[in-house]
Amino acid sequence: MASNRVSVRLVAEVTATKVVDLSHPMYEGMPFWPGGVPFTVTRLRDYPQGCQYHKFEFAENTGTHVDAPSHFVPRKRSIDRIPLEHLVAPAVVIEVASQAATDPDYRLSAADLYAWEAMHGRIAEGCLVFVNTCWSKRFSEPERYLNRGADGKMHFPGLSADAAHLLVQRGVAGVGIDTPSIDYGPSRDFVAHKILLAADIYQIENLANLDVLPVLGATVVVGVLNVQGGSEAQARVFGLLP
């Protein structure tokens, strides 16, 4: 832990006057990955015994959470090895809400990223890239959020392999999305996961309120539980706005 004992220089100075919550609340009945472990709260004690006191159980990917590179790739960074300056970093927001509204299987393409860069400049090294699909508005309805089709597959937006490759080239710190996965619903090969995580770029999934972030100029703070050797863990994520 020695490297975390001291303060670490940020990629860019933070200046902010406002905050927005980019994480979903946690509650029994919230969506969770098929075959996974739902969020469960057991009351162990109540006011007549002095105070309320609960036990939690859940899989590491239930709710807003971080995928560490070690989730898919042996010997890559675990949760506790993600550098602090990657957890508090400048945000870049790319919106594909209209595409996702007409095609639930939409995958952010390298062309989308190039179009964004033509308007806003090159995506900076060390930043966090957020893909705003507005899919998070379905979160309170688990069936619509996971959106399983007649084909048995889930259908929600994600990233294409070529977008993932381009983000690796740009040297970003992490990539976040407001759907259950960086890879689109029908994916079986999790190719975007493999490309990003192999490059030690971490992921944030099940984000909320990305539409409140400006395209550029926010700082995002990723308060991920610091699980030693962890492959994924829950996170409270805040956007700090100018």
Add this chain to the structure above:
Amino acid sequence: MASNRVSVRLVAEVTATKVVDLSHPMYEGMPFWPGGVPFTVTRLRDYPQGCQYHKFEFAENTGTHVDAPSHFVPRKRSIDRIPLEHLVAPAVVIEVASQAATDPDYRLSAADLYAWEAMHGRIAEGCLVFVNTCWSKRFSEPERYLNRGADGKMHFPGLSADAAHLLVQRGVAGVGIDTPSIDYGPSRDFVAHKILLAADIYQIENLANLDVLPVLGATVVVGVLNVQGGSEAQARVFGLLP
């Protein structure tokens, strides 16, 4: 959740160039409150099945965590009702490390707070007050951290009732400490808990690295899991330094 959908104005503008981790890592074998639930990780899947995947189990107060006012006081704020501007707020740090080194049962007094104010000015409304006892350096040795005596009671520093009353008067947003509890180890009545939580002031316990924070000028971000109706929950806590 409607109030969290939009951005919220902070108590003070944030300007920061550095970050420090104020939370302990989570691992099996970490200290936990006597009679509570230890942190347990169960591996559900490994690389030959595609990826590493785990289940977590723990009590709501294992590791660095927040106590919501509803933990002790019915009808007071639960975790998800703590205002965002109380989770990202200016930090005030009061050190009692030398007192704690000679007396493990040391309780921060109102006199300590008045002495601090005589040097640094009045503790501001809406800030987070951190009591730095340096007890966190024992965290990796659970027996020394809980420090149970021949009397069967735990012995570690905390806050006195008169200090808690003064912090209520000052209108602070929250109070954090680097020991297992805001109340000192031998406490049976949890009087500081009751005074602070009854005033809707939340608490952060089992903090780390408070000695890296400046006395004034840092912003602390409390990334607590947003458990609906929750009485306590784990938090990743960062200090943002000028």
